[in-house]
Amino acid sequence: MKWERAIAAHVDVQDDLGRRAFAMKATGDRILQETPSAKQRAAGLTTEGHSEIRVEMGDETDWYVVLSDDRGDKAAAAIEYGRAGYIDPDTGERYGGTEGLNVLHRATGGKLAKRGKVKLPVTRKRRKRRGWFVT
Template sequence: MAEVFRGFNGMKFEKALAVEPGVQEGLAEVTLEVAGKAEALLAEHHHDGDAQIDVEVGDVDHYVVLSDERGQLAALSIEFGREPHENEDGELVGGMEGLYILHRAAHLKKRRKRK
């Protein structure tokens, strides 16, 4: 009868495969490609402010990050948009459609943020 191993070299099989040099090189290439597309998309809309595209590398995974140092959920608003709010005159102001920079760069489906 065959013996099934759940791990390899002391790691789960998935992680052992993910940390292989060829897989990491592929992840790095895809990450840089997505980051480049995201930077170009952000540049189309970047007038002022602190928004930028960053690349982060973890133990296994690589990440493309839309960063905005202003806080106040600025990067989240850039990606997904925000609802307008009422000013003191009762007018709706401040709303905007999301730009979906990361979604478009990575060819992901656009989803509205949950309320």
């Protein structure tokens, strides 16, 4: 473990990791700014600039490339992985699903695997569980 930590903390290794992290950030920024489809361009839909790619440094040796969105509500996860459509149980209003942009995955050069959409929580009343009682 001491050797691994010493190698990871070496100046040349840290320089290379920093270069790679900022290269991924540049690629991610480019992907994030692209308009995904011609339909959205025709409809006048553009990005509002809430999302950004950041490079953060961890303890001594860790580098993180992060998709951040200041809106919250799992917006960064929905941008990366997509969102399933749903119907609001209170109003009956329909919300359409979206395909994920896979910004971080594409920025790292990783292969895209088919995965599920991010499901936003819908508040529902749950039944209370009945437990065993010892008398």
